[in-house]
Amino acid sequence: MFRFSKVNAAISDQSGLNVIINRNAFFSLAKPTQEWLEDIDPNIYIEKLKGKADIFTFWDRIPSKMPRMVSLLNRCKVFYELDNIAAIPLVNYDYWWKNQIGKKTRNMIRKSVKTGVKAITVPLSDDLIMAIEKIYNETPIRQGKPFWHYGAKFDQIKRAFTAKKYPGEFICAFYKNEIVGFIHLLYSKETAVMNQILSMQKHWGKAPNNVLIAKAVEVTCQKGVRYLVYERMPESSLGEFKRRSGFQKMHVTRYYTPLSFKGKLVLTLKLQRGFRGILPVRLKSFLRPIRNWLLRLVSVS
Numbered sequence: 537m538f539r540f541s542k543v544n545a546a547i548s549d550q551s552g553l554n555v556i557i558n559r560n561a562f563f564s565l566a567k568p569t570q571e572w573l574e575d576i577d578p579n580i581y582i583e584k585l586k587g588k589a590d591i592f593t594f595w596d597r598i599p600s601k602m603p604r605m606v607s608l609l610n611r612c613k614v615f616y617e618l619d620n621i622a623a624i625p626l627v628n629y630d631y632w633w634k635n636q637i638g639k640k641t642r643n644m645i646r647k648s649v650k651t652g653v654k655a656i657t658v659p660l661s662d663d664l665i666m667a668i669e670k671i672y673n674e675t676p677i678r679q680g681k682p683f684w685h686y687g688a689k690f691d692q693i694k695r696a697f698t699a700k701k702y703p704g705e706f707i708c709a710f711y712k713n714e715i716v717g718f719i720h721l722l723y724s725k726e727t728a729v730m731n732q733i734l735s736m737q738k739h740w741g742k743a744p745n746n747v748l749i750a751k752a753v754e755v756t757c758q759k760g761v762r763y764l765v766y767e768r769m770p771e772s773s774l775g776e777f778k779r780r781s782g783f784q785k786m787h788v789t790r791y792y793t794p795l796s797f798k799g800k801l802v803l804t805l806k807l808q809r810g811f812r813g814i815l816p817v818r819l820k821s822f823l824r825p826i827r828n829w830l831l832r833l834v835s836v837s
Contacts (some may be wrong), residue, residue, distance in 0.1 A: 555585065563590040563802050566795075570722070571595060572621075572729045572765060582793055590799035591808060595619055595790040598727065598763055615803045619790035622769040622783040626761055629754045636782035645750050648743040653716070655744075655751035658708045665694050667708070667715035674736055679774060707751050709735060709744035717744040719752050726762040728752070733766070749781045 554569040566589035568576065576594045585592050598621065624636065633642065658664055672685040672693070685693075697704070697720070709717035717735025721728050730752065735744040756764050769775050769785040792808055794800035802808055 555581065557589050562807075563798050565589065565591045565593060565808065567593045570724075572722070572724075572727070578791070578793065582795065586795050588795075590794065590796045591802060592793045592795055593790060593808070595788050598623060598765075598786055598788055613794055613800065613803075615792040615794075615808075616789050617792075618787045620769050620785050620787055622766045622775070622778045623786045624753065624764040624766075624782045625784065626753065626757050626764055629757050632753045632757070632782055633750075638780065641746060641780050641782075644743045645746050648747045651711075651742050653709055653711050653739075653742050653744050653747050655707055655709045655747045657751075657755060658706045658715075658718075660697060660704075660706060662690075662694075664706060664708070664715070664718075665690055665697070668693055668718060671715075671717070671734055671736055674738070678737075704731070705755070707748055707755065709748050711739060711742060711744070716742075717748055719748045721752060721756070723759070723761070726760075727765060728756040728759070728761045728763070729765045730767070745777075746781065753782070 555566050556569050557564055557566045559565075566581075566585050568581070571594050578592070578594060581594075582592055624632065626632070669688065669690050672683075672688045676683055676686040704723070705721045707719040707721065708715045716739040717733075719733045720731040722731045723729075733745060733748060735748070752764060764783075766778055766781075766783055769778060769783065792803050794803055
């Protein structure tokens with residue numbers, strides 16, 4: 537049977553289905569916990585989730601051909617829209633180095649390596665968990681927002697990384713024998729997903745994230761992976777960093793199926809992305825610095 541709570545929850549059952557349910561003041565939205573990676577049979581999820589959420593959503597694998605999955609949802613009302621991910625179409629490391637990144641990024645990687653930063657793959661161990669704990673708890677604010685993992689303890693972090701369904705790999709950036717950053721990669725068929733990339737803020741001037749991504753490209757190319765995925769492509773400084781690192785904005789189809797009358801109403805009114813989802817891009821760009829300033833103010837106080 538599924539296990540779930542009344543607040544945002546991860547639920548699972550004996551068949552291996554894993555779902556996150558996000559609840560707001562008006563409706564609840566369910567999605568697979570590893571939707572970046574899973575091959576979805578939506579009808580199985582829909583049958584299990586009736587009465588537990590208002591909407592079920594998932595997106596297609598890349599490359600996405602709209603609307604490929606509609607035929608699988610012939611018993612349900614289907615809504616779909618274009619979403620996006622940031623991905624590097626991989627050829628080989630030399631191609632990425634010469635053609636997919638610019639001179640500035642190449643120079644930053646060279647400079648970082650010269651200062652003593654190096655990236656290598658590392659097995660999961662208690663020493664790595666302790667290093668991740670230190671990175672998580674360096675600062676409560678990252679990218680202008682409260683950092684989700686701030687305050688995490690060793691046991692919590694260990695459980696989170698050892699409970700992953702898909703095979704993973706860690707790439708760590710070292711400086712003077714200390715782990716100053718890491719990438720956690722998850723693999724599924726032809727796709728590698730950067731589940732996390734994080735480095736210590738006090739070492740940002742050494743560009744450890746650039747070295748980490750370079751190593752991730754090298755490692756995934758060696759495995760014959762076709763795409764390296766790094767979440768969405770936002771219109772922000774993070775999005776610019778992704779573009780400079782060779783990531784492209786690739787469109788995928790996101791599907792929504794109502795599981796209740798409330799869910800159908802939300803989808804009909806196109807409110808599934810919430811308040812932020814209906815704001816124009818220019819207005820969000822204008823409001824983002826104000827939001828970040830307020831968050832920093834609250835954090836300091």
